Amino acid sequence: MIRMTHKLLVFLLLPAIVWLLPALTGTEIVCAQNRNIHSTGMYLEQTFAQTDRDYYVTGEFLRYGIFVFNPSAPGENVQSKILYISLFNQNLYPVLTWRSNFTGNISAGEMKLPDTLSSGVYYLAAYTSFMRSLPLSYIAFKPLFISALTDDNFTEFQVREIVAPEAEGIVPEAGNSLRASEKTAVRGTTDIHKEASSIVNLFTEKDSIVTRGSLKVRINPGTLHPGETARVSVRIVRKVPFSFILSEGTNSADSDSSAQEVAEIKLPLIGEQIPSASAARSTACRYVTENEGYLLSGTVSNPVTATPLRSKLVTLTVPDSIPFLDYSFTDSSGRFCFVLSPVLDNRSLCLQMLDGDTVRENINWQIDSKCLPVASGKAMTIRWNQEQIKAWDEIRSVGLINLVYALDSVPEHEKVTLPLNRPFYYTADRRVVPADFSPLDNFREVAENLLLSVRYRKKDENYFIRILEPGRQSFWPPDRRILLNGVFYDDLASLAGKGSKQIRYIDIVNRRLLFGDLTFNGLLSLVTTDGEIPPSYLARHACTLENKVYLPGRSFNTSNVPAYPLPDFRLGLYWNPVIRIHSDNAEEWVVHASDIPGAYRIEVCGITSSGRRVEVFKDIVVLENGSQHAEK
Amino acid sequence: MEVNMLKNNLHSDESMKWCRIMATCFLICILGTPYTSGQERNCACSDSASFAAAVKEKLVAHAFWFPYGMDTMQYFSYWMPGDILLESGKVVRNESIRYHGIMDALLWFRSSDHQTAVIEKEQVAGFNLYKKDGSLYARFRKMRLRKELSSDSADFFLQVLTEGPVSLYKLNRVELVRNTGRMEKRPRYYLLYKDEMSLFRPARRNLLDRMGEEKEQMRLLLRRNHLWVSQEEKLIRALNLFNSAVAKSQP
DSSP: OHHHHHHHHHHHHHHHHHHHHHHHHTOOEEESSSOEEEGGGOOOOEEEEEESOSEEETTSEEEEEEEEEBTTBTTSOOSOOEEEEEEEOTTSOEEEEEEEEOBTTEEEEEEEOOTTOOSEEEEEEEEOTGGGGSOGGGSEEEEEEEEOTTOOSOOEEEEEEEEOOTTTSOOOOTTOSOOHHHHHHHHHHHSOEEOSSOSEEEEESOSEEETTOEEEEEEEEOSOOTTOEEEEEEEEEEOOSOEEEEESOOOOTTSEEEOSSOSEEEEEOOOOOOOOHHHHHHHTTSSOOOSSSEEEEEEEEOTTTOOBOOSOEEEEEOSSSSOOEEEEEOOTTSEEEEEEOGGGTTEEEEEEEEETTEEOOSOEEEEOOOOOOOEEEEEEEEEOOHHHHHHHHHHHHHHHHHHHHSOOOSOOOOOOOOOOOSOTTOSOSEEEOGGGSSOOSSHHHHHHHTOTTEEEEEETTEEEEEEEETTTTEEOOOBOOEEETTEEEOOGGGGTTOOTTTEEEEEEEEEEEEETTEEEEEEEEEEESSOOOOHHHHHHHOEEEEEOOBOOOSOOOBOOOOOTTSOOOOSEEEEEEEEEEETTOOEEEEEEOOSOOEEEEEEEEEEETTSEEEEEEEEEEEEOTTOSSOOO | OHHHHHHHHHHHHHHHHHHHHHHHHHHHHHHHHHHHHHHHHHTTOSSOTTHHHHHSOOOEEEEOOOTTTTOGGGBSSSSEEEEEEETTSOEEEEEEEEEETTTTEEEEEETTTTEEEEEOGGGEEEEEEEOTTSOEEEEEEEEEEOOTTOSSOEEEEEEEEEOSSEEEEEEOOEEEOTTTOOEEEOOEEEEEETTEEEEEOOOHHHHHHHHGGGHHHHHHHHHHHTOOTTSHHHHHHHHHHHHHHHHHHOO
């Protein structure tokens, strides 16, 4: 009997001890980029977003400033270098997503709102790839109201609670979803610390100005500690009888609410779900930090059998006159991974699979998405009251006037690329420019007369090339791959028609080339004058994608004052996404009022290097020139 | 009575045995849990499978054909583990490398297929060679200079002997002796002082001439320490002493 008891004790106690031990010994470890970090000093990332306004009309520019910081160490730089910004519509579907490189914890820019957006509440979400592993409360969700110019009878809209999708994200265990009071407690541990006293002080020389008048605004350091820096964004916007805030007190149970009496429209708070111990374990290092560059990863599989293609060579090339090469071997699940350097920003990329001396065709490419997985929680309907409808009509009218008449000084999203400095093989043994010689009609003639160390032959209806090996004075084995305008190309028959007129130059590497783990027995790189690769070939033999990156190339400190005597219908008088306030200096600038009288608000929001949150507001009135009363 | 005692003894022995088993299991749990839990957590990374390989910089090299035979004189050292500092600012660590004195080239032994190759000089900014115990054996840096009787400047791998206000570099040149086929080491030293780099023949007079205003300070230093600067070790020691004296004198 005693033996049985002992056995039972062993079998029952052991699993319990194993399960409890991490908690008892305090060895709760989570992993970020293959590093074990103790829970006390866990590496985290959080974003904080501000926009130049809260309301927009389609076709206008949305200007934003995003602060990215580590809530455990706000003064330090974050590891991630890539920021994703998504605009979610009221159904929580991303309608616009762009990517940006950032340094120094701040990303500022602007994006033109497409005409295709319908009216409603939108959410601007800013996140890094690593933050997708964290609860949604770390991600900045900025509610915005966007109206389409054509939606005349828009009187009500729907908002939804944003929650993490259960299937992909953090799965709450039974009894683990939190009540509102618990949410606050949890948010307090992750959110930046707010203070009642003013960290910075906001001054204006007067409280009211006339239209087209000017006003001096100054920010002084308040309770900033010596050496502490506050990074703030400043905006001056016209007050409207509605504003959107994410609030916990929203009564969304009845799924219907009216905004008749309230000017502040409370939107449901983001669903806060705290990972259980096991869920945290499985999700904590789901996405690594992109500290080296953008991570392009995906899976390759057979399109017929859907089986992953294991241990295959996937190459990354760029259609360009200067060849670029990177490669990755697929793992057991067919996954590949590339870290893209900034020189590949805003370039077309070409993924191919090399199989022996050919480029494999018909492969199922699946590229990993960087979208933020969110799901829709409880929904509620909000109706405008008469005052709000009137205000909104005015905003839309002003938006329309500005779109038609205002000087559109902001350029469209420019495609900025950095030049590739040198080919991946650095120096070719020989470069032949056919235009320097007598005209030759086809590639065979070019090869025989100009490329003395290359043989271009046809055997058994297949073309191949052989390159002279310099050390042994013999030819390398036949190969069917060349680089055509920087991309691997094995349809050598189609080259036959290319003569002196079509070919710009040919680089020949005779020596055996070692590139990382790869070996090339000589290499031929052909650059044509038109720089084109047959689209039908690319469709069969490659996966092409655009590596679009938003590169803000100018300062966003703007008042956008138009040149008089043009009418000035600005609703936002000032916007500066980044102002640094040190403990021993102040910032001062002049603001010019527009032609629209009314009540305006100066908003200063940001964080300090010690993680304190800055929020200072001040109301000013713009009086109509000549009149004594402001039109509210 | 004896039977009962025997039974009791047996019983207590079994209890002890179970206790021991439990204690052993408990210890295994304590020692094993952090490791196993760490493993569990690592495997959840969806991107980490080929992440390490993707981050690693790719070396570009051309096959080496041993054009100078197998004479070890042509090399600076045996194959040694080393770090290669790239022009891009990144570092490729722990590769088998050696320096070739005749070609002034960095050779790379690719362990995956045992190929020997010459790394593209344009890609490399410098390299460090380490001994088996992990200590630094030699440090090389790529520098642009013009050799005597040469019309244009070129990049050379120079061994860093000392660096500071006065820096000393060595070009580990190996030359083929004409008509004999023999190889001979003919090192060249370059002294960098006040942003001026020039060929330097290790000699007391040459050193003092190069020191300009600090000539007397160097003379005193050599006299006090009885340093014979025509020998490489003593020259390095003299320059190190001078550099540390300069560093001390500066606030």
